[in-house]
Amino acid sequence: xxxxxxxxxxxxxxxxxxxxxxxxxxxxxxxxxxxxxxxxxxxxxxxxxxxxxxxxxxxxxxxxxxxxxxxxxxxxxxxxxxxxxxxxxxxxxxxxxxxxxxxxxxxxxxxxxxxxxxxxxxxxxxxxxxxxxxxxxxxxxxxxxxxxxxxxxxxxxxxxxxxxxxxxxxxxxxxxxxxxxxxxxxxxxxxxxxxxxxxxxxxxxxxxxxxxxxxxxxxxxxxxxxxxxxxxxxxxxxxxxxxxxxxxxxxxxxxxxxxxxxxxxxxxxxxxxxxxxxxxxxxxx
Numbered sequence: 537x538x539x540x541x542x543x544x545x546x547x548x549x550x551x552x553x554x555x556x557x558x559x560x561x562x563x564x565x566x567x568x569x570x571x572x573x574x575x576x577x578x579x580x581x582x583x584x585x586x587x588x589x590x591x592x593x594x595x596x597x598x599x600x601x602x603x604x605x606x607x608x609x610x611x612x613x614x615x616x617x618x619x620x621x622x623x624x625x626x627x628x629x630x631x632x633x634x635x636x637x638x639x640x641x642x643x644x645x646x647x648x649x650x651x652x653x654x655x656x657x658x659x660x661x662x663x664x665x666x667x668x669x670x671x672x673x674x675x676x677x678x679x680x681x682x683x684x685x686x687x688x689x690x691x692x693x694x695x696x697x698x699x700x701x702x703x704x705x706x707x708x709x710x711x712x713x714x715x716x717x718x719x720x721x722x723x724x725x726x727x728x729x730x731x732x733x734x735x736x737x738x739x740x741x742x743x744x745x746x747x748x749x750x751x752x753x754x755x756x757x758x759x760x761x762x763x764x765x766x767x768x769x770x771x772x773x774x775x776x777x778x779x780x781x782x783x784x785x786x787x788x789x790x791x792x793x794x795x796x797x798x799x800x801x802x803x804x805x806x807x808x809x810x811x812x813x814x815x816x817x818x819x820x821x
Contacts, residue, residue, distance in 0.1 A: 559579075559630055560629070560630060560631075560686045560687075560689075560690060561627060561628065561629055561630075561672050561675075561676060561686065561689070562627070562628040562630070562676070563625075563626075563627055563628075563672075563673055563676040563677065564624075564625070564626050564627075564628060565623075565624060565625045565626075566588075566618075566620045566623070566624045567620065567623055568588075568620055568621070568622055568623045569620060570619075570620040571617070571618075571619055571620075572617060572618040572619075572620070573617055574593075574615050574616065574617040575615065575616065575617070576613060576614070576615050577610045577611065577612055577613065577614050577615075577616065578612065578725070579612050579630040579631060579632060580609065580610070580611050580612045580630070580631050580632065580633070580634075580713055581609070581610050581628055581629065581630050582607055582608070582609055582628065582629040582631075583602075583607060583608050583609075583610070583626055583627075583628055584607040584626055584627040584628075584629070584661065584669045585602055585603060585604055585605065585606050585607065585624065585625075585626050586604065586605075586625045586626055586627065586669060586670065586673060587604050587623065587624060587625040587626075588603070588604060588620065588621070588622040588623050588624035588625065588626075589601060589602070589603045589604070589620075589621040589622040589624070590602055590618045590619060590620050590621060590624055591618065591619040591621060592608065592616060592617075592618055593616070593617050593618075593619075594610060594614055594615060594616035594617070595614060595615070596608075596609070596610060596611070596614060596616075596655075596656040596712050597610075597616075597656060597658070600658060601621070602658055605660060605661050605666065606658050606659065606660055606661065607658075607659050607661060608656070608658055608659070609656065609709055609710065609712060609713070610712075611712040611713045611722075612632070612713075612722060612725045612726070613719075613721045613722060613725050614712070625673070627669050627672050627673055627676075629690075629693060631690070632726060633713070633726075634694070634710055634713065635690065635691065635694040637691065637694050637695050637698055638698055641698060641703060641706075644703055645703050645706050645707045645710065646707075648703060648704065648707035655708075656708070656709070656711065656712050657705070657708045657709055659701070659705070659709055662696075662700045662701070664696055664699075664700060665696050665697065665700065668689075668692060668693060668696055672689060675689070697709075719755075720751050720752070720755045721755050721756070723741050724737075724752070724755070724756070727740055727741070728764060728767055729771075731764070732791060733761075733764075734748070734749065734760045734761050734764065737760065737764070748760065765805075768790060769805050769806070771790070772786065772790060772801075772802070773806065773813070775789070776810055776813045776814050777813065777814065783795065783798070783810045783811065783814070786798070786810070787810075798810060
């Protein structure tokens with residue numbers, strides 16, 4: 537018979553596995569008085585507050601106080617800042633679009649959200665959801681970040697609200713995503729990785745290239761090509777300095793025809809080779 541203590545011993549090293557993922561759930565803690573400056577949400581994000589109190593300021597939640605046991609949604613592309621009123625612990629869940637676990641309820645909820653004019657709401661964690669989020673905190677602290685495991689937890693997270701909250705509340709909660717999904721900004725943030733150039737990007741959205749360039753400039757304040765290059769540089773730098781992906785994998789991910797082309801891109805835009813960028817990052821750790 538196993539000792540009960542073995543239940544709390546972790547025997548795997550997920551960080552060395554190619555299925556290791558970091559960007560689905562995140563744990564964050566902040567001291568009282570800390571200001572988290574305005575930043576743009578690069579994905580739809582749920583903020584689950586496990587401890588403390590914060591003031592949220594965004595278009596969706598202007599000067600809103602959220603406390604232990606509550607959670608909010610910020611849609612992709614939205615800008616949000618936080619002021620920590622009491623020391624905080626929270627779990628973030630990042631996703632591209634709501635997952636459908638029940639066709640009937642999903643379609644009814646989407647219909648309500650699209651026609652409703654209710655403001656975004658702050659939700660209270662029901663006990664099953666609270667237990668789930670507490671469990672996610674434990675898994676993150678144990679570095680349990682296997683892609684398959686996290687995908688299962690993602691499905692569970694979608695399933696729990698679907699069971700324990702009314703359609704009216706869920707529609708109001710997710711309404712910023714449904715409304716925002718009609719915008720040019722949402723289309724761009726969801727699809728920029730799929731487009732090789734501006735012309736392909738315009739075609740993907742069903743726009744003429746001149747129309748897409750105009751709408752893009754009006755929305756983002758800079759030309760589409762310049763924004764796409766900047767975003768590509770940010771994403772490549774992030775992959776080189778914060779992930780364990782091989783340089784070959786990163787090169788392939790961003791559509792370079794060869795490693796030499798990828799190296800030339802990095803030297804041109806960062807002043808260093810991909811290998812040098814990764815070496816400097818490790819030396820500074």
